[in-house]
Amino acid sequence: xxxxxxxxxxxxxxxxxxxxxxxxxxxxxxxxxxxxxxxxxxxxxxxxxxxxxxxxx
Amino acid sequence: xxxxxxxxxxxxxxxxxxxxxxxxxxxxxxxxxxxxxxxxxxxxxxxxxxxxxxxxxxxxxxxxxxxxxxxxxxxxxxxxxxxxxxxxxxxxxxxxxxxxxxxxxxxxxxxxxxxxxxxxxxxxxxxxxxxxxxxxxxxxxxxxxxxxxxxxxxxxxxxxxxxxxxxxxxxxxxxxxxxxxxxxxxxxxxxxxxxxxxxxxxxxxxxxxxxxxxxxxxxxxxxxxxxxxxxxxxxxxxxxxxxxxxxxxxxxxxxxxxxxxxxxxxxxxxxxxxxxxxxxxxxxxxxxxxxxxxxxxxxxxxxxxxxxxxxxxxxxxxxxxxxxxxxxxxxxxxxxxxxxxxxxxxxxxxxxxxxxxxxxxxxxxxxxxxxxxxxxxxxxxxxxxxxxxxxxxxxxxxxxxxxxxxxxxxxxxxx
Numbered sequence: 001x002x003x004x005x006x007x008x009x010x011x012x013x014x015x016x017x018x019x020x021x022x023x024x025x026x027x028x029x030x031x032x033x034x035x036x037x038x039x040x041x042x043x044x045x046x047x048x049x050x051x052x053x054x055x056x057x
Numbered sequence: 058x059x060x061x062x063x064x065x066x067x068x069x070x071x072x073x074x075x076x077x078x079x080x081x082x083x084x085x086x087x088x089x090x091x092x093x094x095x096x097x098x099x100x101x102x103x104x105x106x107x108x109x110x111x112x113x114x115x116x117x118x119x120x121x122x123x124x125x126x127x128x129x130x131x132x133x134x135x136x137x138x139x140x141x142x143x144x145x146x147x148x149x150x151x152x153x154x155x156x157x158x159x160x161x162x163x164x165x166x167x168x169x170x171x172x173x174x175x176x177x178x179x180x181x182x183x184x185x186x187x188x189x190x191x192x193x194x195x196x197x198x199x200x201x202x203x204x205x206x207x208x209x210x211x212x213x214x215x216x217x218x219x220x221x222x223x224x225x226x227x228x229x230x231x232x233x234x235x236x237x238x239x240x241x242x243x244x245x246x247x248x249x250x251x252x253x254x255x256x257x258x259x260x261x262x263x264x265x266x267x268x269x270x271x272x273x274x275x276x277x278x279x280x281x282x283x284x285x286x287x288x289x290x291x292x293x294x295x296x297x298x299x300x301x302x303x304x305x306x307x308x309x310x311x312x313x314x315x316x317x318x319x320x321x322x323x324x325x326x327x328x329x330x331x332x333x334x335x336x337x338x339x340x341x342x343x344x345x346x347x348x349x350x351x352x353x354x355x356x357x358x359x360x361x362x363x364x365x366x367x368x369x370x371x372x373x374x375x376x377x378x379x380x381x382x383x384x385x386x387x388x389x390x391x392x393x394x395x396x397x398x399x400x401x402x403x404x405x406x407x408x409x410x411x412x413x414x415x416x417x418x419x420x421x422x423x424x425x426x427x428x429x430x431x432x433x434x435x436x437x438x439x440x441x442x443x444x445x446x447x448x449x450x451x452x453x454x455x456x457x458x459x460x461x462x463x464x465x466x467x468x469x470x471x472x
Contacts, residue, residue: 010362014141021140023428032424033139036417040146043413043457050464 071282072289073201074269077349078117078262079290080208083297084346085165085317086158086407087256088339091298092320094249095305096312100223100231101238103299105250109257110295112448114288116419119426119437119445120263121283124270126435131267132357135421138431143417148361150414155261155354157407159389162350164400165343167393168318172325172336180340181390188348188386192379197272197368204348210341211297217331218300221307228303251459257294258452260414261353263422268356272367277435304331347389355382412460416453423449 023029058066083091094102120131127134132151136144166184167177191203237246266287275283305320308327314320317339325332352368355378359366365375372379392398423445426437437445 013363014136014144014361018136018141018144021138022430023138023424024430028427029424032420033143036143036420039416039457040413043460046461047409047464 068282068285071275071279072286073205074266074273074275075117075121075283075285075287076208076290076293077201077204077345078266078269079113079287079294080211080297081265081342081345081349082113082257082259082262082294083211083342084158084256084350085162085339085343086346086404087298088165088301088317088342090249090252090256091301092305092309092317092335093314094253095302096309096314096320097249098238098246099306099310100227100303101236101306102250102253103228103231103302104233104235106253106298106302107232107295109253109298110291112254112452113257113294114291115444115448116258116422116452117262117266117287117291118284119422120267121270121275121287122280122432122435123422123425124267125275125277125280125283126432128271128276129267130271130356130360131264131418131422133360134267134425134431135418136361138425138428139421143421144361147414147417147421148357150410151260151264151357152354154407154410154414155350156385156389157403157410158259158261159347159350159385160392160400160403161407162343162347163390163393164404165317166340166347168316169321169336169340169343172318172321172332178394181394184344184347185386185390187344188351189383191348192352192368192382193372195369195371200368201273204345207341207345207348208293211338211345212293213334213338213341214297214300214304217334218303220328220331221304223303223307232299248459248462251455251462254452254455255411255459258415258419258456260411260418261350263418264357265349265353268353268360268366272356272369280435301335304335347386351382351385351389354385355379409460409464412456415456419449419452 091106094106123134124130129137132144132148135147163181163184167180170180171177191200194200194203240246270283304324305314308324308331309320312323314323317335321332321335321339323332324335356366358364358381359375359378362377364377366378367375370378392403393400423437423442425431426445427442429436
């Protein structure tokens with residue numbers, strides 16, 4: 001139990017420490033991060049599609 | 058002491074992270090890709106492999122600058138710059154990718170040793186002992202010297218190329234005249250080209266080299282030699298790839314080969330020496346890959362959670378760092394020993410999950426190298442941006458297609 005408590009505390013500490021991104025948020029940075037999110041959503045969507053179609057077969 | 062001698066000594070002192078990451082890039086999966094490429098297309102794709110050398114150099118060179126300037130590993134740099142969402146995404150994806158890739162390294166090592174009739178259990182236990190002993194020395198420099206020794210063993214393929222006697226004309230033509238093999242540009246060829254790109258740039262390499270630069274204690278003034286180290290490593294990685302393609306192109310041209318161990322077995326009747334060299338090289342490649350990949354994850358966890366995370370620390374000074382390293386090692390090795398473990402599925406997963414991590418990791422690298430607050434005078438120049446962004450875009454497109462084609466094999470036609 002102590003291990004899991006320490007782990008959760010550690011994760012909370014990391015979340016607190018890195019809550020605010022430090023990179024200068026220029027237009028280029030925003031476009032890149034938005035593109036990455038769209039890319040990942042599309043990729044995960046494809047994987048889910050593959051999973052469902054394989055499962056239905 | 059003369060200036061040239063002093064510079065040589067400085068270079069030798071800095072030599073390490075670049076050579077190790079580049080040679081380890083030719084891991085068990087990489088060796089398999091090269092043997093399949095050689096067997097299927099002969100020496101026709103040598104020019105493509107040679108082109109991948111500069112690509113790997115330009116990407117990895119950025120991690121040297123980033124590590125030397127910020128004194129932070131890649132995982133910590135992402136958390137700090139882009140916040141917790143992208144930080145956790147990168148860390149967890151890295152951990153999963155690394156663990157699955159580690160399994161493929163153990164698969165390669167056990168397959169290589171089974172050629173010499175050594176049972177998988179014995180191979181795995183010996184690997185655990187070697188990898189454990191390497192990091193328990195308590196000194197980064199000792200670990201690095203042993204890793205460099207394994208890099209030197211990776212060059213065992215070179216004599217094999219001389220034994221197959223390729224003609225100079227074929228060698229020069231296929232190396233320096235870009236062309237497609239007979240049959241033209243087919244789906245099979247496209248898949249193999251993507252596989253070669255995929256094996257040249259892997260997410261763990263970015264995390265490993267940056268953390269390694271930090272752990273070694275390189276600083277801004279060492280960047281020049283760090284780049285040389287990376288360039289030297291890029292040459293070695295291309296040499297190994299080219300040599301393997303020459304050997305398999307000469308001895309297995311047109312044969313169907315599934316992996317490097319199968320290539321070694323098929324070559325044995327023709328040349329026992331070359332078959333043996335390929336098997337030893339495959340084992341070494343898997344071992345080197347596993348050493349670097351498990352360290353990449355341990356360093357990343359240590360950086361983010363604030364644990365002591367240096368090879369210069371003793372076990373009792375950095376218990377979590379070493380605990381994670383051994384946990385990773387034991388878990389990956391154990392999976393290989395499970396009868397009927399879904400190893401093919403795991404290999405497929407590696408390709409897919411690496412595809413989700415590589416583009417973000419590369420984009421973050423470009424953004425960090427353009428952040429003046431982070432990089433100061435070492436920020437990317439316009440020329441570096443043109444080259445690096447072009448490379449990153451091409452890699453993203455190819456690795457994405459590779460990942461998708463692994464899940465949907467018929468999407469681009471039959472393979």
